[in-house]
Amino acid sequence: MPESQAINQKAVKIVIVGAGSVGVTTAYALLLSGLVTEIVLIDIDAARAEGEAVDLSHAAHFAQTHARVRAATSYADCADAAIVILTAGVNQKPGQTRLDLVRTNHALFASVVPQVAAAAPDTILLVATNPVDVLTHAALELSGFPPERVIGSGTAMDTTRFRHELGRHYGVNPRNVHAVIIGEHGDSQLPVWSLASIAGMRLRDYCAQKGVAYDEAAMDGVAARTRGAAYEIIQRKGKTNYGVASVLTSIVEQIVKSSDAIVTVSRVGEYEGVGPVALSMPCKLNHTGSHMDVPLLLSDKEREGLKRSAGEIRGVIESIREG
Template sequence: MIERGKGTRVVIVGTGFVGSSYSYALLNQGVVDEMVLIDLNKAKAEGDAMDLNHGMPFGSPMKIWAGDYSDCKDADLVVITAGANQGPGETRLDLIEKNTKIFKGIVSDIMASGFDGIFIVATNPVDILSYATWKFSRLPMERVIGSGTILDTARFRFLLGQYFDVDSRNVHAYIMGEHGDTELPVWSHADIGGRPILSYLEDHNTNRSMKDLDDIFINVRDAAYHIIERKGATYYAIAMGLVRLTRAILRNENSVLTVSTLLQGQYNLDDIYIGVPAIVNRNGIREVLELKLDDAEQKKLEHSANVLKQAMAPVFKA
């Protein structure tokens, strides 16, 4: 699977804010050999392809074109960013019904091409739409991956690094659960250079407090609302997160990323796509990492899963 001997091809479905930002980041980081842009607005996809190609002398050599679903046949990855956007005052879960309908058509057209690669889903609500993609495509669960809480985790690490005045790349901490209002911080496994973050609160010569850490998490959880209020949408950071996930897959990195994947008994949860740490490589999800959560964290994760299941029940009736 995925060994075609032709170089790597990524197809991006949806050239809105996220899709175009992802394609631009992909060009800058030189991760793939071929990039195909598909959009309902063909002229927009063509314009983006032209614009990106004109930057080729400053970027990485690759072939970029506006295509159609037939181009998915030879793709290693199809990344779906298409769908209705979250508007001001709207939660991600408000988008379920309309985006599930959109996805049924998109995934059917992709699979009709003979596609046999890996799906990455970025459209919200990402956990439910990842589940929908898995159901509609009938691919093995390891080959349908949602962006999950990779962005939330990045926001978490950035704000913790800022608070402790440490490079965020040296902060190891996860956000798990729904990519949305019921997500949770995993304080029991958060550390800086191996030292548990909660142990910093024991230092008597600092003014750090649990309240500060709780405020950091609230800022992480509500970040999208604040950004949407100011500029209408979020797209730069998630685009970079998608490139990180793309690289982990295509370069067979066996990287640990907090993606949305199907749980089958892990964390006492079943038949649900939700954000958890997982090892990602050329075949998709190699393994879900089952961290030992404390009782409060486990309850919050179960609550998050229950909210998702209740929200998706009307759409995925037995």
């Protein structure tokens, strides 16, 4: 890979704003990945951030490459960060939708994002705080960055869950399942059934070749389990952290390595005539950010579903503006 096409991996600084379970688990995953040379934790609870940084530093001995981990009390420490990951905010509670969190976390972003942007005007913002699509849109407006440099984790996690569920149903490795969830990282998310495939065959064709019936009820169950996975986890343990931390680490990897990998991440644009709004579509990730190269070839039903999803997110954005 030409050096000009990747972030200099000899000195990759990542700042994580929010030392809660997602932020710290992400820091740990990044530390062990060997992708970064410096991790900075910023949290309103400075003592907690310092404690987590010291604990992580003790784990650095076992990392693939040595990385420095430290806590900071000022957003000025975001300077020179390749990526700033935003995980700070109120967590989703049992029975609560992601959109229910919007006002509290939007107010937090209104305070944090301008300070990050001022300290690190060339960084890439990676938003993980829910509701991630609404807050990705907010981060774009608050930072003044171009859309490609404000990325939400979006449905990357949902797509992973979707492939896991399809792989389990068909008895194949999820890595051999090609299927995506698009739209909102939330209740209006959309499984793209028309393009889902295994071994290069659409699901109906795969079933026909295998000699089994294509079970629409079972596929509805797969979609429902994918959509409800976070609720189930939160009901049982109060939070999600390992899956999303792994997804965030993977997104960082694609950016740092400038891999041009296609990932379903959230970014602001116009979708089926609705916009500007942030939602997830497959995007190419590299050192300059996220880029929508080719629109998905969706069925008419799926296009309508995407339009509804965009409309719901847009409605929440407008409700915030109305106060």
